[in-house]
Amino acid sequence: MDLKLTLVLVGGMSLALFFSNCKKSSAHTETKEEVDTPNNPKPTPVNETAIAFPGAEGYGKNTTGGRGGKVIKVTNLNDSGAGSLREAINAVGARIIVFEVSGNIKLKSRLQIKNGDVTIAGQTAPGDGVCIQDYEMNIAANNVIVRFLRFRMGDLTQNEQDALWGRNCEKLIVDHCSMSWSIDECSSFYANKDFTMQYCILSESLNKSFHEKDDHGYGAIWGGRNATFHHNLLAHHNSRNPRFDGGSRSGTGKSPFGTDLVDYRNNVIYNWGSNSAYGGENGQYNIVANYYKPGPGTESSKNRRIMQISMEADLANYPPGYGSFYIAGNYVYGNAAVTADNWNGGVDISSGVVLSNARLSNAVSAEAITQQTAEEAYTRVLSFAGATLKRDAVDTRIVNEVKAGTATYSGSKTGKKGIIDSQTDVGGWPELASGTSPKDSDGDGMPDDWETANKLDPNKSNANGKDLSTGYDNIEVYMNSLVKSIIVEQVK
Structure with a gap:
């Protein structure tokens, strides 16, 4: 500090001393600490333990995704290159992917998540949100969160894949997504560990399309060790509603995580054609409080089926060949007897299955969810499942058809009601309204x-x-x- 001494003569007799022109030396600049004042208020953090996100439930709820990582913005709808979703997904390290654009991303090849520790937040898109079409997204990494996106593949590329799928991974959660118009299953997740799919809509897999096995309008193959599937809607699939993998069978081999332990509850299944759920070889399953509503395309001989317990043919390599099931509280629309006792006509047994071993009297211990009765879950699923921040015309139509018990369209090749053969049967991809992303001066992803x-x-x-x-x-x-x-x- 510089001091200046000034002498003042007072009455010619005395001296007075004082300091003036005081200033800080440039060599000793002070750092001001931010102070919480009325003009500069500071937030008070909420004291809470984080899960994947508020509302995450089931075995995948502790997935952290890209927490703590860099923010990457998707700024265009291109298949690849700077600002594309593919570039963000291919990045390395923990990352949170947000969107500054809305509309359809027309892929030119498979979009594969190879590097984990990622959160893809579809709810950040402006306008009507984002839809991925033409090719599939495949999750092939651990610790992944995917929310509020649409995956409507279609048949333009004749690609024989699911719209969204993943296996041999740990810590995944798929939330409020919409999948449709796939040539294989709509969305298959099995042979994973610590997995949740919740509040998703899987609709209108393409039946007589370009699959090598011909008719293939299938919903899903689901399974995993510690896997939860709750509050999802499966609508307008001919079969695999879902097919439970088992985790150890001749069709898909042995999961790296062992046989299935699956909690499947509060889902809604509508207008299955020839089959609802089946499979489950060697796994353990809770099938609880789901809502089954046959539709105009459901075969009359299968309209009360909740589950068909399958038998493995290769017992030498995959014993004992069938799974064990706790099946209770499921509602079958129009069938009071099966609703009252699910095992009274709602469960079919393949040859070789020993019923006393396959039927469990108590539920398999599982990670809890917020459960309702099947009837209550029906209402909630139809209200909230899918990419519901801005529900598009496809999901809106599907939900209305479930409510009314109808099918607006039929397959152009087979004539099956609700079981379509091409996305053109229903008018193709709806136009998604664009929007303006809010101003973000510092580029941190928060407006x-x-x-x-x-x-x-x-x-x-x-x-x-x-x-x-x-x-x-x-x-x-x-x-x-x-x-x-x-x-x-x-x-x-």
Whole structure:
């Protein structure tokens, strides 16, 4: 500090001393600490333990995805290159993928997640959101969160795949996604560990399309060691609604995680053609409080079927050949007897299955979910499943058909009601309205207005801070806030 001594003569007799012109030396600049004042308020973080996201349930609920990682923005609908979804997915390291565009991403080849520790937040897209078409997305990595996206593949490329699928992975959760128009199954997840699929819509797999096995309008192959499937809608599939893998059978071999332990409850199954659920060789399953509603394309001989317990042919390599099942509380529309006792006509047994061994009197211990009765779950699934932040015309039509017990369209080649053969049978991909992404001055994935409203600095990148929550990154709080009303309402 520089001091200046000034002498002042007072009455010619005395001296007075004082200091003036005081200033700080440039060599000793002080750092001001941010202070919480009325003009500069600081947020108070919520004390909470983070799971994948609020509302995540089942075995995959502790998936962390890209938490703590970099934010990557999808800025165009291109198949590849700078700003594309493919470039963001192919990046290495923990990452959170957000969208500044909406519309259809027309893939030119498979989109494969090879590098894990990633969150794909479809709810961040403006307008009507994002749809992936022409080729499939495959998850081939651990620790992945996928939310609020559409996967409507179609037959333009004659690609014999599921719209979205994954196996041999750990810690996955797929939430509020919509899958349709696949040439193989709509969406298969099996041979995984610690997995959840929840509040998704799987509809209108293509039946007589370009599959090498000809008719193949199949819903899903589901399984896994510690796998949860809850509050999903399967509608307008000829078979595999779903096919339970088993984890050890001649068709798909032995899972690296062992035989299936699957909790399947509060799902809605509508207008299955020739078969609802079957399979499950050597696995353990809870099939609880699901809602079965046959439709105009359901064969009359199969309209009460909840499950067909299958038998493995190769007992030498895959003993004992059949699974064990706790089946209770399922509702079969129009069949009071099967609804009252699911085993009274609702379960078919393949030759060689010993009923006393296959039928469990108590549920297999499983990770809990917020469960309702089958009738209550029916209402919630139709209200909240799929990419519901902005439900598109396809999901809207499907849900209305389930409610009414109808099928608007039939297969152009087979004539089966609701079991279509091409996406052109139903008019193809709907146009998704575009929107403007909100201003984000610091590029951290959180809009300026939202940051200001939550006492964050919109000019200071702080996506991974814990200013708002002790468990979630700031950007996770933002992403979760976009769909908070849906998550709250679906469990009321």
